[in-house]
Amino acid sequence: MTARVIQRLDEADLIRAVQRGDQDAFEQLVRAYDQSVLRLAMNLLRSAEDARDVYQEAFLRVYRNIHTFRFDCSFHTWLYRIVTNICLDYLRKRKVRKEESAVVETPDGPVDRMDSFEQEGSHANPESNLRNLQLGRSIDAALSDLTPRERMVFELRHYQGLRLRNIGEMLGTSEEAAKNCLFRATQKMRAVLGEFV
Secondary structure (H helix, E strand, O other): OOHHHHHHHHHHHHHHHHHOOOHHHHHHHHHHHHHHHHHHHHHHHOOHHHHHHHHHHHHHHHHHHHHHOOOOOOHHHHHHHHHHHHHHHHHHHHHHHOOOOOEEEEOOEEEEHHHHOOOOOOOOOHHHHHHHHHHHHHHHHHHHHOOHHHHHHHHHHHOOOOOHHHHHHHOOOOHHHHHHHHHHHHHHHHHHOOOOO
16 A cells, blocks of 8 residues: 555544544644645735634634535545635635735825835845836736636646646636636736736
8 A cells, every 4th residue: 555545544534533523633634734724825815814814714614514524525625625715705805895005104105115125135136126026016916906716726726736626626616617717817917917927
C-alpha cells in the first residue's frame, strides 16, 4: 500500500471517530488542515483578521456538519468548499459596504497611507519600484472589479494552483462552469492590466 492510500485510510478513520463524537479526533483533523485553511482564506481575502474569522467559522461548520459527510468526495474538497463559500460571503459583503479606503484626508489634502510604506531596497531602482507599485495597485483594482465568484475562481486557480475540476467541486458547480468563470475573470483582468501585460 502506498503512503497516500494509508493516509486516506487514517483520515477516513479519523473522520468516522469525529462523527462518533471523539473530540481528540476532531483536534487532530483541525491540526491536519489548519494551515492550509488559513492560507487559503488569507490568499482569497487578503486580510489577516478576516482570514482568522473564516478559519474559525469553517471549523465550527465542520464540527456542526461532520455527521453529513458521506465520503463521496475527499474531505479536503468538502472542507475547501466550506471555506470558499464563507470567503465568497465575505467578498460579497465587502463589495456592498466598500471597505475603508487607504486614502485619508489630512489638512494638506488626501494622502494614500500605502505611500508611507517603504519597500526594501526602494532607493536601488526608483523606476522599477514605481512600476511595481502601479502594477500592485492595478492588480488590486482589477481583482476588486471581479464578481466574488470570478475572483474566487481566479485566485483558486492562479494563487492556489488548483485544477478547474477541483474548483468546480468546491464551488458546487461543473468544471466547465469554473472554466467559463475563469475565462471571464481573465478577460476582465487583461482589460484592466493591458499596459502591464
